[in-house]
Amino acid sequence: MYRNIFKYDDMKRSEHMAVRENVGWYLFTHQLMQVEGDDAEAFLDYVFPNNIATLKPGRDRYTTMLDENGEIIDDVVVMRFDDHFWISTLFPSYMDDWFYAHQGDFDVDYYEVSDDWHMFAVQGPLSKDVLNGICAEPVDGLRFFQHSENSIDGMDVIINRGGFTGEKLGYEVYCAESDTDAVEEKIREACDKAGGRQVTEFQVMAWTLPTEAGFYYMRDLRHANPFEVGLAANINWDKDFVGKAALEKVREAGPAREMLGFTVADDDPFIQAKQYGGPGEAVYLDGEEIGRVSKMVYSYVKDINCGYILADAGKLKVGDTIDIHGSEAVICERNWLA
Amino acid sequence: MTKKIDQRLPKDSGATKLPNYAAIKSPWERMYGFRDAMRYITRYEAVFGAAILQGIRILIPEYEDRAQTICQAAFDRMYATSQKYGVTQEYLLNMHPFMCGEFVGALIGDEGDDGMLMPGRVQDFGTYRCEKELDACPWDIIGSELCRATTMSLQSQARGSAERHRQGPTLDYAMVEARGCGDRHCRIVAENREKYPMPEHALWQSFGPIATADQIKCTPEEECVEDPMVFREECGFKFANGTNLEESSEMAAMVQFATSACLYFFPTLTRAIDEGRLEEKTVMHVLKCVLEAAGKAAFGEPYARLAAREWLGVPVEAPWDGRIMGGHIEMMLQALMCSYEVEAFNKDEVILVIDRKGLEISNGWMQTPCHVAYWNGMVKTLVSPQWFVFEEGSAEKTIRVCIAKKIDKFC
Numbered sequence: 001m002y003r004n005i006f007k008y009d010d011m012k013r014s015e016h017m018a019v020r021e022n023v024g025w026y027l028f029t030h031q032l033m034q035v036e037g038d039d040a041e042a043f044l045d046y047v048f049p050n051n052i053a054t055l056k057p058g059r060d061r062y063t064t065m066l067d068e069n070g071e072i073i074d075d076v077v078v079m080r081f082d083d084h085f086w087i088s089t090l091f092p093s094y095m096d097d098w099f100y101a102h103q104g105d106f107d108v109d110y111y112e113v114s115d116d117w118h119m120f121a122v123q124g125p126l127s128k129d130v131l132n133g134i135c136a137e138p139v140d141g142l143r144f145f146q147h148s149e150n151s152i153d154g155m156d157v158i159i160n161r162g163g164f165t166g167e168k169l170g171y172e173v174y175c176a177e178s179d180t181d182a183v184e185e186k187i188r189e190a191c192d193k194a195g196g197r198q199v200t201e202f203q204v205m206a207w208t209l210p211t212e213a214g215f216y217y218m219r220d221l222r223h224a225n226p227f228e229v230g231l232a233a234n235i236n237w238d239k240d241f242v243g244k245a246a247l248e249k250v251r252e253a254g255p256a257r258e259m260l261g262f263t264v265a266d267d268d269p270f271i272q273a274k275q276y277g278g279p280g281e282a283v284y285l286d287g288e289e290i291g292r293v294s295k296m297v298y299s300y301v302k303d304i305n306c307g308y309i310l311a312d313a314g315k316l317k318v319g320d321t322i323d324i325h326g327s328e329a330v331i332c333e334r335n336w337l338a
Numbered sequence: 339m340t341k342k343i344d345q346r347l348p349k350d351s352g353a354t355k356l357p358n359y360a361a362i363k364s365p366w367e368r369m370y371g372f373r374d375a376m377r378y379i380t381r382y383e384a385v386f387g388a389a390i391l392q393g394i395r396i397l398i399p400e401y402e403d404r405a406q407t408i409c410q411a412a413f414d415r416m417y418a419t420s421q422k423y424g425v426t427q428e429y430l431l432n433m434h435p436f437m438c439g440e441f442v443g444a445l446i447g448d449e450g451d452d453g454m455l456m457p458g459r460v461q462d463f464g465t466y467r468c469e470k471e472l473d474a475c476p477w478d479i480i481g482s483e484l485c486r487a488t489t490m491s492l493q494s495q496a497r498g499s500a501e502r503h504r505q506g507p508t509l510d511y512a513m514v515e516a517r518g519c520g521d522r523h524c525r526i527v528a529e530n531r532e533k534y535p536m537p538e539h540a541l542w543q544s545f546g547p548i549a550t551a552d553q554i555k556c557t558p559e560e561e562c563v564e565d566p567m568v569f570r571e572e573c574g575f576k577f578a579n580g581t582n583l584e585e586s587s588e589m590a591a592m593v594q595f596a597t598s599a600c601l602y603f604f605p606t607l608t609r610a611i612d613e614g615r616l617e618e619k620t621v622m623h624v625l626k627c628v629l630e631a632a633g634k635a636a637f638g639e640p641y642a643r644l645a646a647r648e649w650l651g652v653p654v655e656a657p658w659d660g661r662i663m664g665g666h667i668e669m670m671l672q673a674l675m676c677s678y679e680v681e682a683f684n685k686d687e688v689i690l691v692i693d694r695k696g697l698e699i700s701n702g703w704m705q706t707p708c709h710v711a712y713w714n715g716m717v718k719t720l721v722s723p724q725w726f727v728f729e730e731g732s733a734e735k736t737i738r739v740c741i742a743k744k745i746d747k748f749c
Contacts, residue, residue, distance in 0.1 A: 003552040005462050011533065012464075027504060029435035091582065093429055114435060118504075180504070200507070202437060203464040218432075218582045270555065276460035277448060277579035279572045 004268045006208065006298030007305070015199040016208050016300045019165050023126040023196030025187050026205050028164070028172070029118045031092040033099075036084040037108040044078060044085060047102055049226070049243065051236040055080045060145035060162060063234070064226050065098065066243030070250055072221040073098060075231070079147060079160065086113075090218060102242055118180040120187055121205070123163045123170035130190045131171055135159065139171065152186050155179040164205070166213020166337050207275065207297045211306065214261070214334035219274045220294050220308060227255035228310070230334075258313045259294065261334035262324075264305040269327040271296050273307060281325050283309055290315045293324065299336040306336055342684045344661070362672040365665045365683065368651025373569050376590045379673035380455045380476035386712060387599030388480045389632035393625040394603055395481075397616055405483045405542035409490040411606040413541060416491035420498025428499060432581040439506025443496020444468040444528060445581060452566040452577045452585075453593030458523070461555040463580060465507055466533045469555065472524035473562035477599050478517035485516040487602045489526060489544040496528070507532065514546040514554070522559065566590070591675060596699065604702040625704070626711040633715020643720055657685065660725050660741035663717040664688030667727075667739065671697070681738070688741040697737060706737050717741060 006012060018024040035044060044052040050063035057080050065074045073094050079086040089095050092112050099110050122130055131139045136151040139159050147160035155175060163170030175183040188198065199205050206217050216229065226232040227250050235247070264271070273296040274280035280292035291311030299306045309316075309331075316322065320331040346365045361369040362378075370378070398404040420427075431445045441464060448460055448470060458472035477484060493511040500506060509528040515521035527548050529536070534549035567573035568587035577585045607625075610616040637643050647656075650665045664683060667690060671678050676696030681689035698705045706729065713727040724743045731738040 002555045005464070005467070005553050011466070027436050027438060031434065090434055091432060093432070118435070201465045202439075202441065205436070219578065219580055222578070222582055222584075272459060274578075275580050276463055277577075278459050278567060279570075279574075279578075282572075 002268050002270055004298070004305070006203070006300075007267060012201050012204050012208065013300050015197065015201055015204045018197045019124045019167060019199065019209055020301055021125065023122065023124040023130050023191050023194050024165075024199045025120055025122045025130075025191045025196065026199035027118065027184070028121040028205060029114070030088045030090055031112060031114040032117055033087040033089055033092060033095055033110055034084055034113045035087060035099075035108060035110045037106075039106040039108045040085055043099075043103070043106040043108040044087075045239060045241070046106070047099065047242050048076075048078065049235040049241045049247070051234070051239075052078055052080075052085075053239075057082045058146055058148060060147060060160065062145075064221070064231055065095070066226070066241070066247065067098075068243055068246060070225045070243040070246035071223050072226065072229070072231075075216060075221055077145075077162065116177055117174050118177055118183075120173045120175070120184065121163055121165070121170070121199075122173060122187060122191070123165045123167045123209075124196065125167070125169055126194045126196060127167070127169045127171050130187070130194050130196065131159065131173070133193075134186045134190045142171075152183055155183055157183065164215060164217075165209040166215065166335075203297070207295070208300065211295060211297045211308075212299050212301055212336040214336075217275070217295075219277075220259070222274075224257065224259070224310060225250050225255065227251065228257045228313075229259045255313055257291070257310050259334065260309050260311055260316055260318075261332045261336075262307055262309055262322075262329040263299075263302075263332055264296075264307075264324070264327045264329045266305070266327045269296070269305055269325070271307075271325050271327060283311060283322060283324055285315055285322060302336045304336075306332075308334060340684065340686070341682045341689070343680055343682060344684050346680075346683065362669055364650040364652075364669055365661065366651040366653065366656075368649070370669075372587060372591075373565070375673040376455060376587075377476075379670065382670055382673070383598040383600070384476045384478075384480055385632070385636075386629075386709075387477070387484070387603065389629050389712065390600050390603045390625065390708065391481045391483060392632075393621075393628040394483075394606065396624050396628070397607070397621060398610070401483075402542060405486050406540060407610065408483050408487045408602060408606045409541040409544065411609055412487040412602050413490040413494040415494075415601075415605050417494035417498050420495045424495070424498050424502060428502065431579070431583050433499065433503075434581075435503060437506075438500070438503045439465050439530075440493075440496035440500040440509040441465050441468050441507075441528065442499045442503070443492055443509070443511070444470060444526075445579060445583075446495045446499065447492045447526065448579055449577065449583065449585070449589075450593065450597075452568060453589045454597070455566050455590060456524070457563045457566040457570075459557070460580065462527075462553065466509075466530040467550060467553070468509065468526075468528040469553070470526045471555070471557060472517070473557065474564055475517045475524050478524075480518060480599050482516065482519050483542075484599060484602055485513050485518045485524070486542050486544050489513045490541050491602075492526065493541075493544070510536070512544050512546040512548055514548055514551070516545070519545075522562075523556065525554065525556075527554065598699055600705065600708075601699060601702065604704045607704065622704070622707060625708050629708050629711040630715035633712040633717075634719050636716050637719035646720055658721050659685050660688045660717070660721060660743075661685070663713065663721055663725065663727065663741050664690060666716070666720065667713060667741075686742065690739045690741075692737040692739060694732075694735050694737050706732075710739065713739070713741075 048063040060079045074091045077088045142161040158174040160172040272281040273293045283291040294308040296307035362375045462469035507530045511528040515525040567577045678692040717725045726744045
């Protein structure tokens with residue numbers, strides 16, 4: 001009876017493919033934590049394992065935030081401005097507590113500015129042209145994870161090159177809360193003119209687009225460490241950071257689990273995934289449970305069901321086939337845009 | 339009457355040796371773990387709620403009128419709750435600013451289900467469609483009107499949450515399957531009517547049909563679960579939703595303390611009284627009649643009496659007297675986390691002084707007379723018709739419940 005909620009949904013497909021083939025835009029406001037003070041740089045360099053001290057004003061950096069066990073609490077983008085930082089997070093409740101717990105003698109102040117700013121994602125091959133058409137200054141010079149001040153129709157905005165879609169060209173437009181309607185209208189007009197469309201479906205902006213690019217969202221990372229999910233490459237081991245001692249042990253022993261991609265060719269697979277909450281479908285190999293399904297969505301680019309499995313390390317390799325709740329799944333890399 | 343308290347170990351007996359043993363304990367030291375206590379109280383409250391609903395069925399005989407009245411009260415009550423506590427809830431549930439529309443309401447319902455021991459799974463969570471499936475529901479004996487009303491409480495919280503974000507698509511929440519109506523599962527499907535058009539309907543008609551029946555993901559019987567995540571090993575004994583909220587089993591206790599099925603009913607009756615549709619005297623008369631009968635039915639069969647003694651750990655040689663009823667009430671109060679003091683506990687009488695706030699969840703003033711009527715019915719069959727449960731000497735903050743022999747020619 002079950003009919004795939006992704007595969008046959010033309011609305012989801014068209015919103016998704018607008019980003020891949022043209023330009024898609026959507027309100028994608030995350031919570032923002034502003035961090036300032038004399039020790040802001042040193043503090044953030046301590047609470048995040050990746051290098052924040054080397055981050056230059058106008059640039060961004062992706063990093064995890066770990067607990068003392070080396071498990072990921074959150075993954076964030078740190079944006080550096082001349083005299084403060086912004087941290088784009090989905091868990092300000094965790095972050096606020098965590099900062100407080102580790103503030104110690106650092107001369108640092110942090111507070112949410114989420115109510116003051118909205119952010120529109122403008123993503124896809126034509127995104128640069130769209131923004132060049134409405135911004136006072138061209139955005140051509142922006143490199144990936146670089147941001148600059150600009151204006152749209154006289155309204156101050158911050159344009160950040162980056163996004164959660166895996167597109168080579170994608171931007172985030174930050175505007176004051178009071179300008180949101182007007183900025184939205186400008187973006188809508190420009191995208192419509194370019195043949196793009198608004199992305200309105202949460203599942204597209206949070207699940208299908210990022211998953212195709214191998215990105216993580218929320219529960220994918222919960223209770224995993226950076227080695228298990230492939231986010232350890234940019235950790236700065238030469239500095240002290242929260243969770244370092246535990247993570248060093250993982251580095252020595254090797255991760256116990258690994259995040260793998262999988263595809264399922266069945267039209268309507270009946271597979272539970274952690275993205276909806278709960279434990280996720282158990283994955284068995286020779287009768288032994290070796291992992292759980294973290295995510296199960298649909299790649300509209302490859303036209304196939306795809307997802308992630310957090311499995312015991314070394315039990316599965318790319319190309320293996322396994323049975324997941326009656327469907328044959330093929331293990332693959334976590335990237336369906338390559 | 340001597341007000342004597344027979345020898346019984348103190349409530350905290352063993353606490354220093356078993357500091358983490360979360361249990362309820364009968365006067366005869368029969369202990370139950372936290373899970374059993376929560377399962378017990380949810381069902382106890384459900385049976386109590388079922389009796390209340392029977393009273394409402396007498397008071398408002400037409401199904402449509404009754405269901406609409408209960409649904410409207412549920413919608414208004416939970417919308418007001420959302421206005422009051424929604425911001426905190428949103429913060430804890432990790433609802434993000436970009437989550438525009440009424441679909442975020444599904445997050446609230448999902449968390450509440452687990453706390454109310456209604457295990458299942460989210461099958462879809464999107465801007466235009468959500469689906470939640472429950473395998474078990476302690477409230478499945480109460481009546482279909484409640485199934486409709488719980489759907490409306492979800493609808494109202496969804497609306498309240500959505501209003502705090504930039505405008506987004508609305509959703510029409512429908513309980514397309516309900517254990518309370520005989521279905522294997524409870525299933526809520528919420529659809530956006532622009533994407534999935536269907537005829538408009540009144541609040542009480544929240545059972546569907548829906549436009550996306552072909553997208554329903556129905557878990558087969560053999561894969562259904564009995565316990566919520568907080569009591570399941572595969573979940574690490576934690577509730578975890580899709581937005582990374584994690585909660586331990588303590589959540590279940592908090593939910594039991596804050597809600598029960600009858601909270602859908604008492605406000606309905608209060609409103610009907612305030613609006614002049616019903617008379618308070620008639621309402622209380624009907625409720626007391628129904629509850630006393632329900633209480634008598636609880637232990638009408640001889641095996642039910644014996645099972646109650648076994649549940650309470652009453653020694654075989656102990657006589658049938660009011661202490662058994664007292665112990666029964668104590669177990670319920672403990673599971674409800676309602677504090678009480680034992681003023682008397684002997685073969686002639688039991689007196690319990692109960693914290694009013696703990697028993698009357700959300701200030702429901704009708705609850706105490708209803709509970710007392712229910713217990714008074716129970717004691718007739720559990721102990722004997724010579725015994726009565728009645729309220730005497732209550733104060734503003736406490737309810738003084740007496741269990742003693744009496745003669746009442748009008749009972």
